[in-house]
């Protein structure tokens with residue numbers, strides 16, 4: 609049979625119908641394959657509905673913080689690269705390079721407070737498509753300032769026009785030099801402070817320390833300088849961090865109050881969507897992260913992010929967040945409440961917000 613005859617047979621009759629069917633089936637197969645590949649890829653992107661597959665976010669503090677195992681800034685950089693969008697890993701561990709956009713210095717920083725709920729806030733913020741944040745804590749303005757701004761910038765994820773670069777290092781809030789250093793980077797920086805009842809915060813801080821060093825003395829023997837007189841030991845960092853008014857005074861020497869947002873650590877647990885609304889407004893972002901993104905996980909006892917459809921990846925924070933606290937005698941807690949009361953009132957006055965810590 610000549611070519612023209614083949615063509616004629618192909619364009620008419622059962623052969624034509626068969627070939628159309630096979631083209632149709634091939635296209636369905638290709639689309640399905642493409643869709644599958646794309647959704648696998650998307651899961652590795654820090655986009656609105658997905659988190660990094662191997663995120664340092666939820667790793668225990670000791671593994672996440674610089675200094676726990678390998679304190680060199682270079683090791684942080686290496687870990688950043690494996691955690692950040694620039695060194696993405698897809699669900700089947702294939703590295704995907706993201707060379708879009710450029711690395712910028714952060715426009716917004718979560719500066720504190722330690723054990724306030726800073727990790728939860730960052731995790732929730734990273735759901736927003738216009739937020740790109742470093743997973744680990746860079747500690748640039750307290751520990752590695754001598755590395756210079758270019759080193760700091762190199763840690764940042766790449767951002768596109770309109771996206772905000774962020775990082776969180778809760779120790780900045782209590783670092784004397786941090787406000788002046790951040791101001792010299794940018795007077796326009798937006799500063800977010802997650803605050804929590806200083807008594808609960810102190811117990812949370814102690815819980816973390818004792819989990820790493822079980823031989824530590826009891827909370828009360830560390831909290832008091834003199835148990836008979838009830839004199840509080842303000843040199844203990846677990847106590848000192850909670851004197852928020854004192855630390856804020858230092859910051860206000862360099863930044864006006866309008867550059868700060870104070871997030872309630874308590875409301876971040878009871879009403880995460882409400883607090884996230886305030887944070888997104890402050891950052892000038894569209895309110896993308898809403899109550900649709902959260903559910904209350906009974907086992908964890910905390911709000912978690914809803915899983916994207918088809919993913920089994922847990923979206924609660926890791927085991928080091930929301931740990932049970934040791935029982936502290938009520939008279940010790942009462943004494944601490946008395947101690948913090950005047951500082952809390954001063955803090956409410958300075959911020960114009962009543963956080964309701966009794």
Ligand SMILES: Nc1ncnc2c1ncn2[C@@H]1O[C@H](COP(=O)(O)OS(=O)(=O)O)[C@@H](OP(=O)(O)O)[C@H]1O
Nearest residue numbers: 722723724725726727728812910911925929930931
């Ligand atoms: N959604 C959610 N899931 C788990 N944990 C949550 C959440 N929201 C706030 N928190 C509270 O965050 C506390 C830890 O605070 P930080 O993340 O700032 O700690 S750290 O400074 O980074 O170590 C942690 O303190 P502990 O309860 O003492 O472990 C939590 O109470």
